[in-house]
Amino acid sequence: MSVFADEPHPGLPLPILPGHVSAGRFERVLRAGHFAVTTELAPPDSADPEEVYARARLFDGAVDAINATDGSGANCHMSSVAVCALLTRIGYSPVLQISCRDRNRIAIQGEILGGAAMGVCNLLCLSGDGVQAGDHPQAKPVFDLDSTTLLATAKRLRDEARFESGRPLTSPPRLFLGGAANPFADPLDWQPWRLAQKIAAGAQFIQTQYCYDVPRLKTFLTRAEDLGLLEKVFILVGVGPLASAKSAEWIRKAVPGVHIPDAIIRRLAGAEKPKAEGRKLCVEIMQEVATLKGVHGVHLMAYKQEDAVVDMVASSGVLKGRTPWSPARSQTLIEGTSP
């Protein structure tokens, strides 16, 4: 069950349960012990809200939260906070992403308040890709804060109801806070400590970089368990379908931080239908990571294959028959017919 008896009209916040920090459905799903699925919405190069809704609808019934990326790859798109605000209007549960690349602490704190005022309940704090990666390499990189100090700043806004300057807020942003982790990149030994640091700074959930190397993930989780971290955080493992061996090779070279073992590339190269094979592989990884201790969900990033998300989630069976909230489902509930 992820539609709750006390669901208000879409767009209005849920009551905040004891022990919860946010009024959001995503935190509820995780704290209720369900295996969660999140996905990523690529904001459009457009000022048309319908384009946002059309992209979100693709995920209906398969995901518990939708991350709206913040100038991902340092490319210019509609802002994350605006996409989130549009999504909350009709009841979706978006994850606001804020990267440190484009804004200083004044803009960031203002945006956190603004997002929360628009009904956003989840915040993912990121460093952000370097400007050299995107379509405006001539831009000024800001990086006033980093992902850890951003988390601490958001936590301070929420728990102490004050800005970094100390000036008080009249009403704090009730946000479920998240950070990223990359268990697959160097320096590997340090990554569990980096996770500990983010948790200390305020991270309550973690969405990882793409996982194509489950043994590496296992090592990371074992170390995290030794450090006593698994009880303190909800980890959602990043997964995604690779379109072909060629595109996997390209990602490996061009997208820093994504680690794809040779065996994966060989498997795609040997497949008759590489795209189908890539999806199958992704489903297998979802199923495998779902069995690991400390993993509470998957973050399915299906760039340019968004239309396959619903099918992949269904065939993975990770939701164990649970159907996440969607506007249509909510409508039937409100009208009193069974979903």
Place this chain on the structure above:
Amino acid sequence: MYALRLWSTRNARLLERVYDAFESALVASHPVLKAIGYQRLEKPVAAVEKLVKGALFDCQMCGACALSRTGMTCPMNCPKQLRNGPCGGVRDGGFCEVKPDMRCVWAEAYQGSLQMAKGTAIRDPGEPVDRRLQGSSSWLRVVKQRGDAKDSAAQGESAK
């Protein structure tokens, strides 16, 4: 200089010792420094600091020195100026996302920290940088802070 910077990280243990000794000596001379006036010392000391740390660490004079908790590796050489560990884009083998020919500053910092006596300080979360300190002497600031703390502790003692 990049080569010297890498050398400094490789010799983090040695530099940590030198640094500790140097800091204690400076703190000991706090009364003298105070008599001369920290304000008056700021410019010449900042110039020397820039020269020494510039050569050894490619120091960017952020004024909020973190070398002792970053494996004697200046984090301001990270193109994203991250102060709490690597970004998610570190390339295989520990090279930088933004400047692929450069070693990731934080991969280096981690290696340096492993040698240092107080290396685990790298795990502590650092504060956001106060950008007003850019260009100022971090040495003097730290020494003044520690010296003043000592003074007020002594005052507290004598008041009892």
